[in-house]
Amino acid sequence: GAVVSQHPSRVICKSGTSVKIECRSLDFQATTMFWYRQFPKQSLMLMATSNEGSKATYEQGVEKDKFLINHASLTLSTLTVTSAHPEDSSFYICSARDRATGSAYGYTFGSGTRLTVV
Amino acid sequence: QKEVEQDPGPLSVPEGAIVSLNCTYSNSAFQYFMWYRQYSRKGPELLMYTYSSGNKEDGRFTAQVDKSSKYISLFIRDSQPSDSATYLCAITDTGGFKTIFGAGTRLFVKA
Numbered sequence: 657g658a659v660v661s662q663h664p665s666r667v668i669c670k671s672g673t674s675v676k677i678e679c680r681s682l683d684f685q686a687t688t689m690f691w692y693r694q695f696p697k698q699s700l701m702l703m704a705t706s707n708e709g710s711k712a713t714y715e716q717g718v719e720k721d722k723f724l725i726n727h728a729s730l731t732l733s734t735l736t737v738t739s740a741h742p743e744d745s746s747f748y749i750c751s752a753r754d755r756a757t758g759s760a761y762g763y764t765f766g767s768g769t770r771l772t773v774v
Numbered sequence: 775q776k777e778v779e780q781d782p783g784p785l786s787v788p789e790g791a792i793v794s795l796n797c798t799y800s801n802s803a804f805q806y807f808m809w810y811r812q813y814s815r816k817g818p819e820l821l822m823y824t825y826s827s828g829n830k831e832d833g834r835f836t837a838q839v840d841k842s843s844k845y846i847s848l849f850i851r852d853s854q855p856s857d858s859a860t861y862l863c864a865i866t867d868t869g870g871f872k873t874i875f876g877a878g879t880r881l882f883v884k885a
Contacts (some may be wrong), residue, residue: 660817684832698878699875699877699878732822749817765810765817766817768815
C-alpha cells in the first residue's frame, strides 16, 4: 500500500531556531500534501495544503511566514517552523493523496513529528 | 457548531466486548466517510471508508452511515487489547479536497 515517510520522528530545538520536517510519498506521486497539527488528546487541525509547484494554501489563523511549506516535487513536501517558540511544541503530521487514484478516501498519513521547543 | 462531533471518551471495555463509536456531522455536502485508527505517537491509519448509507463490514469492523440523520458509526466486534487506540471519524467533501476530522475517541480494551 501507499506509504508516506515523515522525519524526523522527534526533534528538540532551542527557542528561536528553525526546524524542518520532511514528508515523502515513497511509492506514489502526490500532487497534494496536507500538514496537520495535533495537540494532546485533541483532533487533527489542518494547517495548510501543499500543492506541488505552487504556493501552499494556509488555513485561517496559521502564520504562513512562520510555517513555511515547500512542495518542490511530486514526492516531497517540507514544513519549516521558523523561529520556534515553546508554544509551537506539538505533534505535526503530514498526509498525501495518490495522484493516480485521486481518491477522496484514505489520505495516507506520515508517522508524525513530535516537536519540543525548549 | 462543529462540523463533526465526536465524543472524546475515554471508553473502556473488557476484552471481547462489542464497541460502538459514533460521530455526527452537520453539512450534507460531505459525502465520503472514513474511520482512522491512531496509536499513541503515531500518524492515523485508514481503517474503513464508505460513501453510501448502510453498513460496510471488514472482519471485526463494521462502518455504518445514516445520511438522513448525519450519523456515522464504527462497530468493533470481539474487541482485543490491540484495538486500544484513538479512533477518528472523518468526512470529506465531494471533490475530496476538504477533510474534517472528529476529535477522536480514546478506546481502552482491558485484557
